[in-house]
Amino acid sequence: MTSALLVITGVASGMIASMVGGAAIVVYPVLIAFGIAPQTAAMCNLTALTPATMLAALADRSQLPPFNRAFVGLIVASVVGAALGASVLMLTPERMFAVIVPLLLGFATVLFAFSERIGAWLHARAADRGHAIAFNVGSLKVLLPVSFYGGYFGAGVGILILAVFSLATGGDYRSANVAKNFVSSLNGFAASVVFATQGAIPWPQTLALMAGSLVGALAGSQLARIVPRGIMRVVIVVVGAALTIAFARRYWF
Numbered sequence: 001m002t003s004a005l006l007v008i009t010g011v012a013s014g015m016i017a018s019m020v021g022g023a024a025i026v027v028y029p030v031l032i033a034f035g036i037a038p039q040t041a042a043m044c045n046l047t048a049l050t051p052a053t054m055l056a057a058l059a060d061r062s063q064l065p066p067f068n069r070a071f072v073g074l075i076v077a078s079v080v081g082a083a084l085g086a087s088v089l090m091l092t093p094e095r096m097f098a099v100i101v102p103l104l105l106g107f108a109t110v111l112f113a114f115s116e117r118i119g120a121w122l123h124a125r126a127a128d129r130g131h132a133i134a135f136n137v138g139s140l141k142v143l144l145p146v147s148f149y150g151g152y153f154g155a156g157v158g159i160l161i162l163a164v165f166s167l168a169t170g171g172d173y174r175s176a177n178v179a180k181n182f183v184s185s186l187n188g189f190a191a192s193v194v195f196a197t198q199g200a201i202p203w204p205q206t207l208a209l210m211a212g213s214l215v216g217a218l219a220g221s222q223l224a225r226i227v228p229r230g231i232m233r234v235v236i237v238v239v240g241a242a243l244t245i246a247f248a249r250r251y252w253f
Helices: 002-019 023-033 038-059 069-091 094-113 115-129 137-152 157-168 173-197 203-223 229-252
Strands: none
Touching: 002 023, 002 038, 002 203, 023 038, 023 094, 023 203, 023 229, 038 069, 038 094, 038 137, 038 173, 038 203, 069 137, 069 173, 094 115, 094 157, 094 229, 137 157, 137 173, 157 173
16 A cells, blocks of 8 residues: 555656656655655655656757766766765764754755746846856856755755756756756765665665656656646645645654
């Protein structure tokens, strides 16, 4: 019964990710509701959504930036950052992680709520510069802490990576989004390797969620054509805010 519900949750997460993003904001609390410890839920969530993210990148791989020295350097640094974040998560005491969960979830919700404004600001900044910005050391200094957060918790990290790559591609959203999906999936894989080598991933639940997310990603790409993004965005933000409050009451009081 639990596996079936996790597959359904995975389908929903894949659809959300395809249409508006922010799936982790919903998936993480569901895992908690199924009795998975907060720290383990973060690992399960990140591992389960990684293949769907890579699938999204490969579906539009023609828009990936050239794999030159600068971009490959960013990828390597980002993967290292994610692995470090995952390692720190493994070392974080369970009780301490539970206490900071509301902060992490609240941060991800706020980030998602203002993602369009962040994107608009980035586009305006890129336009003011008047030329495309190459992937460089400036991007690296911002991407490293972002990737560290991605390996540690993951919810909302796609928006942060998209912000970095929007600058690096001079405001080309499509190219930035594909690069974001590609790098996010590699980050997720790096973090998953760290979790797996420590035997920390609950594989039955993770694989059920993973299978559903792949199906949901395909279905979501079709639904995205008819379902208003604005409505979905409001729903995700409201749910994220409500869950942040609920987790704060649960772990702080």
